[in-house]
Amino acid sequence: MTPAITANTALFLDIDGTLLDLARTPDRVKVPRELSRALEKLSDHLSGALAFVSGRSLESIDRLFAPFRPAAIGTHGGEIRGADGAIARSQPLPEKVAEIFTGLAENIPGLLLEDKRSALALHYRLAPEAHPVLLSAMEKHARLFESENVHILHGKAVIEARRRGVDKGTAVAILAKQKPFAGRAVLFGGDDTTDLDVFRILPQLGGEGFSVGQQFPGAGYIFDSPLAVRRWLTEAAAEAQVQ
Numbered sequence: 192m193t194p195a196i197t198a199n200t201a202l203f204l205d206i207d208g209t210l211l212d213l214a215r216t217p218d219r220v221k222v223p224r225e226l227s228r229a230l231e232k233l234s235d236h237l238s239g240a241l242a243f244v245s246g247r248s249l250e251s252i253d254r255l256f257a258p259f260r261p262a263a264i265g266t267h268g269g270e271i272r273g274a275d276g277a278i279a280r281s282q283p284l285p286e287k288v289a290e291i292f293t294g295l296a297e298n299i300p301g302l303l304l305e306d307k308r309s310a311l312a313l314h315y316r317l318a319p320e321a322h323p324v325l326l327s328a329m330e331k332h333a334r335l336f337e338s339e340n341v342h343i344l345h346g347k348a349v350i351e352a353r354r355r356g357v358d359k360g361t362a363v364a365i366l367a368k369q370k371p372f373a374g375r376a377v378l379f380g381g382d383d384t385t386d387l388d389v390f391r392i393l394p395q396l397g398g399e400g401f402s403v404g405q406q407f408p409g410a411g412y413i414f415d416s417p418l419a420v421r422r423w424l425t426e427a428a429a430e431a432q433v434q
């Protein structure tokens with residue numbers, strides 16, 4: 192069974208692992224043209240109440256889906272762009288934390304450091320053997336992170352530092368109160384641990400959720416793969432057009 196998208200839905204969608212298949216590096220993902228088209232149609236159908244919710248920066252999101260530029264939550268809540276295009280950003284990370292992440296990227300071959308302004312992400316998909324080293328580095332600096340109010344997030348082949356209290360869930364709650372999302376039935380989809388923050392607040396928003404590849408608490412529907420999600424969205428867009 193798939194979730195229903197009606198004209199009164201507010202659709203919040205994670206990107207990597209939910210809409211798109213994961214690639215060896217974040218730059219190499221491919222956006223199928225049918226997906227962009229389907230999302231644009233759905234966004235029109237929902238009067239703009241469609242938003243991406245991603246760990247990527249807004250810049251990176253826009254590069255993927257250009258020229259489509261809907262509302263979006265970037266860097267796990269560090270950046271929020273409303274449907275009107277106005278952007279709110281959280282503060283950058285403390286210097287000391289940035290130095291630790293930069294140092295690791297410089298010293299371990301194969302690591303990619305992604306600077307998202309309000310967050311830093313270390314990608315180790317090309318150097319999986321570095322994972323234990325990274326874990327012990329995170330452990331070593333745990334007290335510093337704590338005192339600097341920085342939260343360390345473990346995703347799929349990525350470790351990310353960002354300010355505490357800034358997460359996808361908080362950001363979705365903020366965006367859900369704005370036009371044209373306010374008053375609509377929230378539907379969120381995600382595949383990763385960073386999406387759990389959204390699933391957690393869905394009951395407060397009276398929303399529904401779907402997960403991809405695994406069952407998450409709070410997700411009423413499961414899709415096997417991003418491909419299954421794309422098929423569902425493409426069908427929903429085709430039906431929306433007929434109405």
Ligand SMILES: [Mg+2]
Nearest residue numbers: 205207208383
């Ligand atoms: Mg994801």
